[in-house]
Amino acid sequence: xxxxFRLGTAASLLAIVLTVAACGGDDSTTSNAASTSSSSSGxxxxxxxxxxxxxxxxxxxxxxxxxGLFKKNNVSIxxxxxxxxxxxxxxxxxxxxxxxGAGAYTGAITAASNNLPVVITNAQDEDYSVDGQTAFAxxxxxxxxxxxxxxxxxxxxxxxxxxxxxEVSLKExxxxxxxxxxxxxxxxxPFPDQVTALKSGRVxxxxxxxxxxxxxxxxxxxSIGDPQAIGFGGKTDSVVDVMFVGKKxxxxxDAELKGFTAAMHEGNAWCNAHPDAVRKEIVAFxxxxxxxxxxxxxxKYTEKLGPTTTDDWSKLLVKYGILKKAPPKEQVQWSxxxx
Numbered sequence: 633x634x635x636x637f638r639l640g641t642a643a644s645l646l647a648i649v650l651t652v653a654a655c656g657g658d659d660s661t662t663s664n665a666a667s668t669s670s671s672s673s674g675x676x677x678x679x680x681x682x683x684x685x686x687x688x689x690x691x692x693x694x695x696x697x698x699x700g701l702f703k704k705n706n707v708s709i710x711x712x713x714x715x716x717x718x719x720x721x722x723x724x725x726x727x728x729x730x731x732x733g734a735g736a737y738t739g740a741i742t743a744a745s746n747n748l749p750v751v752i753t754n755a756q757d758e759d760y761s762v763d764g765q766t767a768f769a770x771x772x773x774x775x776x777x778x779x780x781x782x783x784x785x786x787x788x789x790x791x792x793x794x795x796x797x798x799e800v801s802l803k804e805x806x807x808x809x810x811x812x813x814x815x816x817x818x819x820x821x822p823f824p825d826q827v828t829a830l831k832s833g834r835v836x837x838x839x840x841x842x843x844x845x846x847x848x849x850x851x852x853x854x855s856i857g858d859p860q861a862i863g864f865g866g867k868t869d870s871v872v873d874v875m876f877v878g879k880k881x882x883x884x885x886d887a888e889l890k891g892f893t894a895a896m897h898e899g900n901a902w903c904n905a906h907p908d909a910v911r912k913e914i915v916a917f918x919x920x921x922x923x924x925x926x927x928x929x930x931x932k933y934t935e936k937l938g939p940t941t942t943d944d945w946s947k948l949l950v951k952y953g954i955l956k957k958a959p960p961k962e963q964v965q966w967s968x969x970x971x
Contacts, residue, residue, distance in 0.1 A: 680707065680888060681731040683714035683721050688842075688914045688925075689757045689873050690734065692933040695913055696899025705891035719743070722750050725878045731885075732877045737945050738796040738954075740876045745946075745959040749879035751966040752942070754893050756873040757931040759860050765929050766858040766868070769845045770802065772837045773830060774852040781856060782811035787836035790821040790829050797860070797872055800948040802839050804863030813952070843920070843928045850927070864944065871934070871941050882966045893935050893970050900933040939971045 684690050696702060697709055715721045718735020722743050725733055732753070740752050759767045770789065772778045778787065784806055791798035803813035821829050826838040827848060839859055840848075849855055864870045882889060903910050910930045915922050942965055946958035 678708075679710035680885075680892065681710045681712050681729075683712050683724065683730045683733045685714040685734065686918045688910075688918060688920075688931050689933075691910060691913045691917055692757075692899055692903040692931075693896070694917060695903055695909065696895055699899065699902065701895040701899050702892070705895040707888055707891040707895060722748065722876065725750060725876070725881075728878075731881055732875055734873060734875045736797050737872055737874050737941070738800070738949060740874055741942065741946055741949060741959065741964055742796075742955065744964045745949075745955050745957070750876050751879050751882050751969075752874045752876050752937065752964055753882065753889055753966045753969055754875050754896060754935040755871040755937050755941075755970075756875060756935075757933050758869050758871045759858065759864075759867075760929065760932040761858070761861070761868040762929040765842070765846065766855075766861065767929075767931070768801075768839070768841050768858050768860050769855040770805070770837055770839045770857060770859050771830070771845065771848050771853050771855050774854070776836070776854065778837060779854075779856060781806045781809035781859065781862065784837060785811050785815040788817040788819055788834075790819050790826045790835045790838040792820070792823050792826075792840075794818060794820045795954050797945070798839055800945075800952045800954065801860040801863040803952050804948055805857070805859035808862055808865075843924045846928045847924065863948070869932070869934075869938075870944070871937055874937070877966070886968065889966065890968055893968070896935040897970070900935055903930075903933045936970045937965065 682693075684693065693709075702709055712730050714733065715724055718733065718739040721730065721733030721735060722739070724730045726748065734756055737752070740750060743750050770781065770784075778784065789802065791802060793799075799818060802818070803816070806813045806816060819829075819835055821835070821838070823840055823844055826835075826840055827844065829835045830838050830853070837856070845855060858868070860870060860872070861868045877885075877889070907930045911922075911925050914920060914925050914930070942961045943958065946955070946964070949955040950958050
């Protein structure tokens with residue numbers, strides 16, 4: 633599996649790069665759909681072209697902009713519709729179609745380890761545990777006898793995607809609980825379809841995230857724990873989603889990146905202190921049901937990667953055969969990335 637993944641990842645990223653390049657001459661859709669933040673008139677630099685996926689994790693960027701914090705730091709943002717995956721956004725970056733994108737930590741590490749010139753600039757949000765609710769959880773059926781990660785041996789578990797953070801964090805949680813991860817069958821099923829797969833008996837458990845966790849536990853399904861927190865030794869503040877840019881772009885726009893992270897530092901603090909405003913913006917941006925949004929904790933926003941997070945994720949990717957060798961942190965992170 634590991635060899636297939638290493639070749640497959642590099643090949644798929646290359647294929648996406650070539651596909652995007654072939655389509656790169658016509659950017660009318662992006663131009664028509666993109667909007668420039670209100671801060672652009674006050675900034676001295678060119679706007680940062682940012683692919684922003686409608687998600688709760690990205691909401692604080694919008695609120696930071698609305699509060700004028702980018703303008704305060706001489707930065708402006710041009711929002712561009714995001715490609716559906718982090719790998720596709722990396723391809724857009726490499727082809728010069730966008731300046732910045734966001735996605736899973738492990739995807740950016742894998743790209744960098746395959747010598748694609750992208751670097752992580754800052755975190756977006758992190759795991760949490762609030763009033764008994766966690767950002768991530770492995771959920772089993774109402775009448776399941778599974779109560780621990782070790783008991784997943786011989787069972788099938790749905791994850792949103794294979795060979796990335798969902799796979800390695802689950803395997804690490806199983807091992808830390810005394811189980812054998814190699815005895816668990818992982819099935820790639822998108823989050824919205826996992827509930828049906830569990831109800832129908834196609835899988836014995838699912839690894840998912842909010843708001844699906846809250847929806848399912850309210851119906852009697854049971855969480856056996858947060859695999860990421862367990863995999864990271866009980867830490868509930870490990871980063872999953874990050875922003876990334878091209879390595880050359882980072883070198884040429886050091887001032888803009890420093891302004892961006894300074895704005896996000898202030899913006900994240902404001903968002904974390906104003907959950908009601910965040911919920912309102914989540915509904916507006918994602919079109920999610922207000923009832924669902926109100927029933928789940930808001931994300932915990934941060935721009936800080938943490939001093940060891942890149943290495944921690946890299947080691948897990950190597951441990952479970954996804955990468956041959958952990959890339960040096962300086963190859964993965966922008967030199968000014970906040971830790």
